[in-house]
Amino acid sequence: MTDSAANFLAILFGLGVFAVVVAVGWRSVQNRRILRLQGADGKETIIVAREDDDISSVVTTTTETTRPAPAPGSDR
Numbered sequence: 001m002t003d004s005a006a007n008f009l010a011i012l013f014g015l016g017v018f019a020v021v022v023a024v025g026w027r028s029v030q031n032r033r034i035l036r037l038q039g040a041d042g043k044e045t046i047i048v049a050r051e052d053d054d055i056s057s058v059v060t061t062t063t064e065t066t067r068p069a070p071a072p073g074s075d076r
Contacts (some may be wrong), residue, residue, distance in 0.1 A: 002007075037058060049055055053061040 031051045033049045033051060037045045
């Protein structure tokens with residue numbers, strides 16, 4: 001096999017692999033649903049689901065931990 005034939009086959013093989021990767025990724029993206037929900041407090045929840053998923057309810061929990069401010073004059 002000559003160098004030019006080997007280069008041609010390598011490029012052809014690379015383009016084939018690239019096409020398969022793009023096709024699989026595109027199909028994966030097309031079978032998704034993105035739901036954006038906004039609560040009364042303005043916080044947003046984004047849900048990514050498959051096309052055949054049944055979403056009947058969404059439960060969100062928020063935990064916030066805050067430390068009290070240091071007393072004036074303390075070195076912390």
